[in-house]
Amino acid sequence: MAPFEKNAFIVGASRGLGLGLVEAFLKRGWRVTATQRKPSPDLARLKADTLRVETVEIDDDASVAALHTRLVSERFDLIFVVAGVATQAHDPLHAVPRAVAAQVYLTNAVSPIRFIETFLDRLKPGGSLALMSSILGSVSLNEAGGWETYRASKAALNTLARSFEIRHRAEAVSVLVLHPGWVRTEMGGEEADIDVATSVMGLADVISTRLGEPGAHYIDYRGETLPW
Template identity: 80%
Template sequence: MATAAKNALIVGASRGLGLGLADTFLKRGWRVTATQRTPSPELAALVSEALTVETVDIDDDAAVAALHGRLESQTYDLVFVVAGVATRAHDPLHAVPRAVAAQVYLTNAISPIRFAEAFRDRLAPGGSLALMTSILGSVALNDEGGWENYRASKAALNTLARSFEIRHRDANVSVLLVHPGWVRTEMGGPEADLDVATSVAGMADVIEARLGRPGCAYVDYRGTTLDW
């Protein structure tokens, strides 16, 4: 008897790492529901019977609730919230307008956890919730400074994810905070160490190896545990 394909929900798959993850999991035989905030020609080009494309802005609670309703018949072995922003990341915090700083925090820390809470009931037994974080969110490893508001937003995401896992520990929830490495994307820039294919292949390997493992892990794309 053939094994049923695993099912992934990739949130924020219009380009870059999210697009690469959707493509990688499709090639590994998964069924993928991929979300975009606005129409993405690159995502549309991943033509596959195993791919479903949905539109949602994770900062919009009503839109997330509507997506939850549209996907009411689905359960997922993986829910991976990739979406994030790095607006004015190179500016010191005091130089970033309050509204911009607050929006980065909302998009990178608050909205992923609210999405996780909304979709926790869509996680299949033995599945995992993954959140795209960064090594820049590590307080212990911050030896160089810089990227202040972005660092703080990812540190907040890490803290909130740990609290989310503790809140749902009785249900043996599996939470993975994944650092993709420094990747040549629009956010990472052309000088980054890794190409998208290397990063997403590593992340997919890590996720498949840890799928459903209870607790909250903070790891990079090679599976190395990072200091909080």
């Protein structure tokens, strides 16, 4: 690997924003390791010598541990956990089965933090850990309500990200908590403000600018800081 070449790890890249981020970083000359839960035709169509595809279930500790072992020789400038779910996001909390609400919390908040904890030793000095959050995770900006279980899961992710950074503050760890905008994906819907290309280009710019910056930073795809 050339000394100037950077290495990204995109977790949850089978479609949507994750897939778009893989394409964006490949175009910027980065090496990319991308993960999928099951074989992704869209990811398989990306042909690049600098792309490696792995399969992992982030809600399964054994699956994550096995991936950690398979990537024993890799070191990353960026580890970005994109994976998330929005099951029954439009239903109020009391209408969502307890098991569904619990799974949304586990996948969106618990699993990403456990993942970066496991892979922290694979982060290069001067690199960043990134987590895909949402502006809906901002408690202070919640003036419209709705998306209750999804909002709560992203607020939990934000809180856990800050606690993670505090726990590792002596190591000057960099944690970027990112809002991609309201994007026209399967999750965001056709009425969303921006397309995937706009979002991932902005996110890649923000990451490149803030790479390695110590602390926990809650930022949108335009580089604007959001209130927790």
